Amino acid sequence: MNPVVRTILQRLGLGIGTLLVVSIIISLAIEMLPGDFARAVLGQSATPETVAAFQREVGLDRSPVVRYFEWMGGVLRGDFGESYASAGSLAGHRRLVADMIGPRLLNTLFLAGVAALVAVPLALFLGIMAALHRNSILDRGVNVVSLVSISSPEFFLAYILIMFLAVKLPIFVSLASISPSMSVLERLYVIALPAITLVLVIVAHMMRMTRAAIINLLASPYIEMGRLKGARPMQIILRHALPNAWAPIANVVALNLAYLVVGVVVVEVVFTYPGIGQLMVDAVSKRDLPVVQGCALVFAATYILLNLIADIVTIASNPRLLHPR
């Protein structure tokens, strides 16, 4: 078999394997529940009967292996189980975790996607420029700004933006509440501040990594050879550096998009944006485990997928694999 295809299949298998192990870890988490968990969920006033009913309903009385397969089987059909918020409640209206996650996931992807669309090209451009003009004023300036930016908690940046762009100068809104009836433009306006916050954080990280990767690349002997062959500066970059830069750049982008996925949690809370991050935080404070599990699985899958894509780009741009001996 072609070594590129083989290596990619291997990576794919590894990714799926990892996801399986992750799903086991997430579902096993429930086994570590302390004894008074049901009471913590149901509140101190719960009677022994309701506690027992709750445990039966949640399935704590069955074996963990059976429960894992039930849960996983459900996940594969798109069913993440039921929220504890409905379990054991007398009202009897049931809420499916999948129904809670679905629309919110779309919202989150919208926000993260907008941020990524702005951040990735900007960061790559700034990173490459800083690397090419190393130690110039531009480089130093960009460096200090990005250092300050990665050092700040997301909520700090977010509140500063709110302070100046929503309160002092009311250009944007501080609450990013969106509804299904909004047009794309309206949505974009509403999520401007959370998107800018994410862009600030991601650009800083990504730009620094891009710069380091490019500087590393430019130190290769074959780049010096290109110069000694009289190649023009632009040719050095396009012909000699770029074909070898795909792998490091793909890794930088994937790493930062993965970071974006996490950064979104805090930003959604600050701007009360109805995304999956906010859902997860709510679920954690209510200790609503099925929802937490569902969200965690979605986050982990995104994370693994992004790294997988970076791996595939790395493999597909490696001349040693593309052209075996």
Add this chain to the structure above:
Amino acid sequence: MSETAKPSAGTRTKGDVLLEIRDLQIEGESDEVWRPIVRGVDLTLKRGEVLGLIGESGAGKSTIGLAAMGYARGGCRFSGGSVVFDGIDLRAVSDEARRKLRGSRIAYVAQSAAASFNPAHRLMDQTVEAELREGIRNRTEAEKDAIELYRRLRLPNPEEIGFRYPHQVSGGQLQRAMTAMAMTCRPDLIIFDEPTTALDVTTQVEVLAAIRDIVDQFHTAAIYITHDLAVVAQMADRIKVLRYGKSVEEAPTREMLANPREEYTRSLWSVRKLGKQEQPGGEPILQVKNVTAAYGNTVRVLNDVTVTVPRGRTVAVVGESGSGKSTLARVITGLLPPIEGQVVFDGQALPPALKERAQDTLRRIQMIYQMPDTALNPRQTVYEAIGRPLEFYRGLSGAKKEARIVELLNLIEMDESYVDRLPGELSGGQKQRICIARALAAEPELIICDEVTSALDQIVQEGILQLLMRLQRELGVSYLFITHDIATVRAISDEIVVMFQGRVVQQGPKSRVLSPPHPPYTELLLSSVPEMDPDWLTNLLARRKAQPAAVKAGDY
């Protein structure tokens, strides 16, 4: 553009000055301080002439070579002098003008072709890059010409090799491909920066021959940079000796070899003059019996190897990369237990694995490494490095330990002022001496020396070899001396083991192994070692043409 397009030789006039460097000064930055690397070097090169630049590490040879292209590496800068190439002052003209000269009129061949070829492009695309850019030929013609150059450089499959990627081609071939790349624009000047240093001797011969032929054919002027006088003697019309960024002396090749004026120049081939009177073998201290070893379960690195070291003698193990000579050391020390066979030390079979050996057995076999830089812990002082074996094997401490450390330092011709130094504060030769002292501290009977001189400069090598010989005379210690350098073998061995691809090809007393008739591989190996005779390469090639060697050198 000059008269570059004609591929036929001898169209250019020889004799007028092509390159003139005056009072060149270059500084390098380390730790935010600029220190001189090249201090006032003059150099004149005529058309069609080959100048050899020779010197040890830190002499500034590569820096001068690059300066001839108007180029200074990152962290270096020109601080004075002039570089005039064919009437163009390279320091005065614009970046663009300098850039246009590079690749088309001045070309460069780097030491490590494997790292200097871009891994992402085919050899052909890289070979023709400069001529296409300068519009010298169109693509079809350029490729035809490149194939012709590959052929002249005696690359196998010249028609196809250009369509391969660098990682698909061996080191010796890449070095020739890089020469072809330098040649495509028919430059007036090529800088060869140690082009064969990383290669095995048998491969080196072919690359040297190929480079010399093509430079002759196209009448190209060249600066040939190396640390090996015998190599430069084959290549250069004139030789310039450098040290610490200054010129030591300069003379036509034959004159320089016959009649070096400076003490320093003479010292450059002093190792070759060392010679030890061969001692007959005696009772064996170490016997390696029918050892077969492998890494993992796949590739056999050693195949049925038998070697005997007599007590108080030196056995040299010679071979090129991949011969298994270093693996032999790993088997003897127990780092790599053999699949078959055994190691007998002083009449007793040693346990195969290091962990099973008694502390006293470990003490009796010591090892000295190739790189003194990595053999000494950079965070341990001389006192700690030498003191540890004393304390570990002999339980010495306090004043006794200190006295013994000073004794050992004196034994290796250093003194107690060094005890508090860290390795970073010592020179390469001093570090290697400390390694020797550390081995001696264990009072061993056998010392395995793994290429102990090959990372050192010539003069330093001589000192270390003489020290080792003196220690053998005084202490009666035995050496298993692993090396690829025949001059070193001549200098210190009593017996020689020749290895090739994991097998022992020949072994015996030095006098017998080094005198004909030889088995084919020994013949190839010995004949490939450059000699201080400017006609050596010419004669060798003539002889090989007359009777093709049985073993072909490493073209795989």
Add this chain to the structure above:
Amino acid sequence: MSESAHSPQSALVAAGQPQISRRGRAARIWRVLRKAPPTAWFGLVVIGVYLFAAVFAPLLAPYSETELVGGAFEPWGGQFLLGTDQLGRDMLSRLIYGARNTVGIAFLTTMLSFLLGGALGLVAAISGGWLDQVLGRSVDVLMSIPQLIFALVLLSIVGSSVVNLIVIIAVLDSTRVFRLSRSVAQGVVVMDYVEAARLRGEKLPWIMRREILPNIMPPLVAEFGLRFCFVFLTISALSFLGLGIQPPTADWGSMVRDNAALITYGDVTPLLPAGAIALLTVAVNFVVDWFLHKTSGLRE
């Protein structure tokens, strides 16, 4: 780069230098510090101020961190220099105590993470083989879940308490320390001087302590700074989400959360604890940058 002025330098060295005494070392550190760039100085001063505030918090703070001393959201000035929070506790006092609590907890967590990850990384690098494989694979899996998300899952199970927080974050963060210390140690393990020690018959603990550890300290120290920043930001984020350090302990992350409402009235008070977090992280980053530059410069 093969060509550098090695020989003349070593000749200078050989000419003999005075022995390096302890006082010499202090003087040398001072000389290095004096040449440090302003960013590094800024970082060192800021870290110093934070340390001072953390150690002497009870002496510096005008009020206790938990006592209700006034009305809710009192303005700046007068009795309460920076006003009061949503329950009427003194803002300045809570800020000062926050240095002790938030920074202290983050520091403890980083220490734990280094003890765990560093030790396992060293063991994996030295012993290699199946142990290395098992540890490496487990870490790969742990790292394939985003850290904050994993922390959220675990916190939802065991509940938020300071001890849980420290242990969870330390364990999750130790995966990165493991990777780094393993790869750095692997670079050292293949060195001839380690082989020489093994051939001498030295035991594993000795090799670890004397041959390997001293040589991997500089990158580990730098990493400690960076990991501290990361842990510090993670814990602050969790506290901000209400899932980290729990009230009434004064903590910068939760202080932002609790007083966030003020922002919409144009009051900067909630930005103070957030700024305090950012300032310390910037300072540590500046110092680490300089340290890395310094040590990599020495190595060349």
